[in-house]
Amino acid sequence: MIITLKRLYTIKDKTPSFLLLILSFFPLLNSNQLSISLLLFFFFSIFFRTRIIKENFKKYGYKPLIINSLFYLIIVFSLSYSPLQEQGLDIIVRGISFLLFPLTLIYSINITDRLIRYMSIIFIGSNILVILYFVIKLNMLSKFVTNPAEFFNIRFFIEIGKADYKDWHPTYMGLNYLLSILLLLKVIYQSCSYVKKIFGVVLITIFLAFLIILNSRIIIFLTLFSIPLYSLLTLKLLKDRVLILSIIIVSFIVLAQISKNNNIGRLFLEPITYDFRNFSLKKVLGPRYYIQECSLELIKQKPILGYGVGYEKELLSNYCLEIKNFKNQYLSSYSSHNVYLSILFTTGFLGFLALVFMLINNLYLAFNFRNFFYGSVIIIFIFAFLTENYFIRLNGVILFSFINAYFFKKILEKIE
Numbered sequence: 001m002i003i004t005l006k007r008l009y010t011i012k013d014k015t016p017s018f019l020l021l022i023l024s025f026f027p028l029l030n031s032n033q034l035s036i037s038l039l040l041f042f043f044f045s046i047f048f049r050t051r052i053i054k055e056n057f058k059k060y061g062y063k064p065l066i067i068n069s070l071f072y073l074i075i076v077f078s079l080s081y082s083p084l085q086e087q088g089l090d091i092i093v094r095g096i097s098f099l100l101f102p103l104t105l106i107y108s109i110n111i112t113d114r115l116i117r118y119m120s121i122i123f124i125g126s127n128i129l130v131i132l133y134f135v136i137k138l139n140m141l142s143k144f145v146t147n148p149a150e151f152f153n154i155r156f157f158i159e160i161g162k163a164d165y166k167d168w169h170p171t172y173m174g175l176n177y178l179l180s181i182l183l184l185l186k187v188i189y190q191s192c193s194y195v196k197k198i199f200g201v202v203l204i205t206i207f208l209a210f211l212i213i214l215n216s217r218i219i220i221f222l223t224l225f226s227i228p229l230y231s232l233l234t235l236k237l238l239k240d241r242v243l244i245l246s247i248i249i250v251s252f253i254v255l256a257q258i259s260k261n262n263n264i265g266r267l268f269l270e271p272i273t274y275d276f277r278n279f280s281l282k283k284v285l286g287p288r289y290y291i292q293e294c295s296l297e298l299i300k301q302k303p304i305l306g307y308g309v310g311y312e313k314e315l316l317s318n319y320c321l322e323i324k325n326f327k328n329q330y331l332s333s334y335s336s337h338n339v340y341l342s343i344l345f346t347t348g349f350l351g352f353l354a355l356v357f358m359l360i361n362n363l364y365l366a367f368n369f370r371n372f373f374y375g376s377v378i379i380i381f382i383f384a385f386l387t388e389n390y391f392i393r394l395n396g397v398i399l400f401s402f403i404n405a406y407f408f409k410k411i412l413e414k415i416e
Contacts, residue, residue: 015044016109023398024122027130027176030166031394038097038398045104056107064106064412067361068405071354072098074347075309082308091309094394097401105405106412116406124180128203130173131210134160140213157215171388172395174219177207178380179399181223182230186373189234218387222380229379233372288337288387294320295336299344306348312336316345335392339385342392362404365411374407 019041026034046053072095082088105111135141138159144151157170184200184207191197211219231244298319299306307315312335336342343351359382366375381390381400390396 024119027126068102069099074351078308084310088310101401101405170214230376304348
């Protein structure tokens with residue numbers, strides 16, 4: 001009997017770690033698979049560990065949970081005055097990780113360095129499998145061998161964006177690849193093994209090539225910005241910094257030459273040769289400019305509390321179509337394409353200030369405690385939030401909420 005109870009305790013204790021390994025496959029998992037895995041993880045991490053949670057609340061207090069989930073709690077409150085509560089409830093359920101990941105990762109379970117290493121390997125491997133899936137599905141190798149000069153002019157990202165068993169989105173995929181690159185750079189800079197370094201460089205090259213294929217300007221910009229930033233912050237020796245800067249400069253020159261003859265120029269050469277004297281936000285944002293203009297006009301009408309969760313898509317579409325007479329084929333199914341505008345639309349300045357405070361506070365902590373990986377990732381999200389609402393898809397919710405809660409806990413342990 002005692003042995004059986006010990007086994008049950010061991011199973012309950014190890015199950016959250018096992019489920020985190022499953023969740024690390026999230027680049028490959030569809031929404032239903034992710035939802036079931038999340039539900040099981042939160043169930044085993046909360047209901048069987050209430051004593052530990054209570055002890056850690058006494059140790060850390062409520063402040064870490066409030067800082068990292070207050071904006072979400074304000075979104076939940078906005079359901080009370082939302083005209084479309086059914087749609088709002090769907091969004092709240094989809095975003096429950098904003099509350100439960102801080103609760104579980106800070107107060108319930110301890111993620112060991114070994115576990116996070118395995119999770120990182122699975123995450124990177126899953127992204128490689130996604131690349132292989134599309135290389136085979138879209139017959140990329142054959143097209144490259146047949147006509148390499150025209151390869152990057154082929155609009156693969158349109159075919160990638162068409163959902164099959166999973167709702168693929170090129171920008172979300174690009175963010176996964178960028179984070180994979182930073183994880184690989186971390187291994188390269190810390191490892192003494194030349195085999196690991198060479199293998200890491202090969203994988204980074206694959207991710208960079210596919211980032212270009214995905215055709216997302218913001219992700220390309222963040223890649224060109226974050227790799228030098230993280231490298232210069234992480235490397236301590238001057239010779240290493242000079243070497244990395246030299247590699248980056250050479251890569252810029254090579255990429256600039258390649259960009260002259262194909263579609264890479266739109267992503268790379270055009271931004272760095274842009275004449276800012278003739279800067280036009282309308283040209284840069286395209287159709288999103290008009291959508292976000294409509295969004296800002298509506299936000300000005302209810303700046304304090306917003307319109308409530310779940311109402312943005314319908315009201316924004318109707319306003320742009322009927323009042324502003326702006327018609328676009330994507331408008332009926334798209335939001336503001338901006339996390340900050342979406343939060344303002346939903347909760348007004350209350351939720352917006354809570355989100356901004358969390359980002360600034362955690363960015364300060366990351367650099368103050370020299371966790372440059374966490375700091376670089378927060379900067380990536382801060383800029384990425386300007387061009388895409390990462391909080392409307394489960395992939396974006398899971399990625400941000402897990403990374404933010406995990407690294408916040410690491411810093412909290414240093415403070416204590």
